[in-house]
Amino acid sequence: MVSKRCRWWAVLMLAGALALTGGCSPRASEFLRDDVDFSFIRRVAIYPFFNLTQDIFAAQKVQSIFVTEILETGELEVVDRGEMLAAVSELKLAPDMILSPQQVIDLAKRLEADALFFGTVEEYGLERTSRDATHVVTVNYQLNEAETGRTVWSSQARTDGASLMRKLFGGGSASLYEVARANVRAALGTLF
Amino acid sequence: MKKPADRIRLAILTGLALAGSVLSGVAPSPAASVETMPPATMALVLHLEGGPIPEMPADAAELRQAAHGVLAALTGAAGTLVSDRSLTEDLVRRHRIRTGGTLTPEFLAGVREELGAPTLLSLSLSVDGGQLVASFHAVDAATGRVMAVGVAEAALDGSDWHRILIDVLRRAFPNALTPLDPAPALLILPGRGVGLDPLATRAATNCVLDAALKDGRWMIVDPALVNAAAAAAGRDLGRLDADGRSALIREFGTPWAIVPEVVSFGFSAAPRSRQLPDGEATTNRRGAAEELVLTLQLVDLRTGIVVGTRSFRASGERGSGWFGLTEARTLLGQLRESATELWPDFHRILEDATS
Numbered sequence: 001m002v003s004k005r006c007r008w009w010a011v012l013m014l015a016g017a018l019a020l021t022g023g024c025s026p027r028a029s030e031f032l033r034d035d036v037d038f039s040f041i042r043r044v045a046i047y048p049f050f051n052l053t054q055d056i057f058a059a060q061k062v063q064s065i066f067v068t069e070i071l072e073t074g075e076l077e078v079v080d081r082g083e084m085l086a087a088v089s090e091l092k093l094a095p096d097m098i099l100s101p102q103q104v105i106d107l108a109k110r111l112e113a114d115a116l117f118f119g120t121v122e123e124y125g126l127e128r129t130s131r132d133a134t135h136v137v138t139v140n141y142q143l144n145e146a147e148t149g150r151t152v153w154s155s156q157a158r159t160d161g162a163s164l165m166r167k168l169f170g171g172g173s174a175s176l177y178e179v180a181r182a183n184v185r186a187a188l189g190t191l192f
Numbered sequence: 193m194k195k196p197a198d199r200i201r202l203a204i205l206t207g208l209a210l211a212g213s214v215l216s217g218v219a220p221s222p223a224a225s226v227e228t229m230p231p232a233t234m235a236l237v238l239h240l241e242g243g244p245i246p247e248m249p250a251d252a253a254e255l256r257q258a259a260h261g262v263l264a265a266l267t268g269a270a271g272t273l274v275s276d277r278s279l280t281e282d283l284v285r286r287h288r289i290r291t292g293g294t295l296t297p298e299f300l301a302g303v304r305e306e307l308g309a310p311t312l313l314s315l316s317l318s319v320d321g322g323q324l325v326a327s328f329h330a331v332d333a334a335t336g337r338v339m340a341v342g343v344a345e346a347a348l349d350g351s352d353w354h355r356i357l358i359d360v361l362r363r364a365f366p367n368a369l370t371p372l373d374p375a376p377a378l379l380i381l382p383g384r385g386v387g388l389d390p391l392a393t394r395a396a397t398n399c400v401l402d403a404a405l406k407d408g409r410w411m412i413v414d415p416a417l418v419n420a421a422a423a424a425a426g427r428d429l430g431r432l433d434a435d436g437r438s439a440l441i442r443e444f445g446t447p448w449a450i451v452p453e454v455v456s457f458g459f460s461a462a463p464r465s466r467q468l469p470d471g472e473a474t475t476n477r478r479g480a481a482e483e484l485v486l487t488l489q490l491v492d493l494r495t496g497i498v499v500g501t502r503s504f505r506a507s508g509e510r511g512s513g514w515f516g517l518t519e520a521r522t523l524l525g526q527l528r529e530s531a532t533e534l535w536p537d538f539h540r541i542l543e544d545a546t547s
Contacts, residue, residue: 083496086433
């Protein structure tokens with residue numbers, strides 16, 4: 001009886017500790033096609049991320065973290081950004097252009113990639129509420145396969161720099177880099 | 193117009209500063225100290241970068257004249273002969289070398305054949321964020337190999353700018369060159385910056401070069417020459433396709449290229465910035481030091497694949513002492529720390545890939 005009570009206390013304390021120490025609170029929703037064998041995807045390219053925020057570099061900032069995190073998984077080969085931009089230019093596309101499935105197929109073929117990643121940065125910056133301010137990043141990620149151009153994975157992640165610990169003891173929001181990295185990790189966590 | 197009294201004052205200050213550094217035994221250069229610079233002829237090229245801005249302590253001609261005076265004293269103290277200044281400037285004009293980042297093989301051939309100098313010493317001076325920044329590149333005129341890099345900065349705090357100039361040049365001056373031993377070639381492409389001005393991006397490239405040179409295991413071609421080789425093949429390094437990559441392999445005989453990228457994660461408002469047509473973006477000026485991430489990517493030029501990457505985050509502030517007092521850090525300080533910390537870890541990827 002005593003040991004059961006102890007176990008409950010341990011679980012409660014662990015949950016409390018996690019709530020207190022959690023830095024950036026990530027929330028990611030995802031869509032994953034279940035009729036696709038992802039093990040066939042080895043070589044990927046990353047299309048320049050779209051930016052819907054006031055910070056005109058937000059897309060490039062998040063994309064920089066995304067490339068690093070993808071490579072750190074060690075699961076995929078990533079085509080160099082210069083090669084991607086050369087292909088975009090060659091196929092008369094533009095970095096801020098929404099691609100049709102046929103354009104996705106053509107681009108992937110030109111890059112010899114098995115799939116293309118896309119990203120849209122929807123929020124990047126400081127969100128002010130009545131009491132305090134915190135950094136917020138929201139990004140929509142997408143993976144389109146090369147053969148049909150269709151979306152096989154999609155994830156929307158929202159992260160902020162607030163935590164219970166910070167709210168209780170102060171210290172401000174986690175930095176934009178930390179929040180953006182947590183966002184990328186939350187999204188990729190639904191894929192790998 | 194410079195007054196004679198100013199000239200005398202500058203000469204005295206230069207002499208005193210140099211004497212001070214010799215007497216106190218201070219090594220003036222942060223660059224790799226492998227071999228003492230031999231008494232040889234050097235061509236010296238000076239560029240003032242960033243254009244006339246209100247922060248400039250003096251007008252361009254005056255700053256240039258003063259810098260040449262200090263450089264003459266520094267090279268003299270190192271026992272190095274310097275090519276005739278008018279001949280060098282004529283060569284620079286003919287080859288349209290506008291910045292230290294626009295060197296060409298033809299210009300280096302001119303340095304070697306017309307000026308008879310085996311080494312080019314290029315100095316770029318800029319004022320950014322209230323700091324006077326000096327960066328030196330010593331380049332072997334025969335191979336384009338970087339032999340030394342020196343970068344230093346000093347705050348323009350309203351005191352005598354002559355004194356600040358002497359101090360910053362003395363600290364950045366590379367009085368030691370990496371010996372030209374055979375080593376595997378490695379390309380470091382000009383860095384890419386996000387949320388930073390081009391001068392800051394250049395400083396990031398210099399810091400990476402410095403870290404790689406200190407390693408001493410690679411023959412590193414000057415990034416400006418890599419740029420020139422891509423341009424000669426009709427390609428842009430920012431959009432390097434298979435033909436461009438092949439051209440670089442042919443020219444430099446190595447399939448390995450490092451792409452430095454530095455990202456400032458602070459909020460970048462639109463009015464300070466401009467968007468370039470191909471989706472690249474840059475800012476004109478940087479503000480206070482903010483959180484930076486320096487990333488090095490190793491690209492296999494044969495396939496166009498990024499084979500490895502490492503990042504380092506440098507905070508804009510540093511805590512110190514028992515009470516955690518914070519001090520703002522300069523951008524160059526952040527970049528130097530990032531490059532130094534990042535290189536050993538990145539080098540492991542490089543070794544794995546090249547072995």
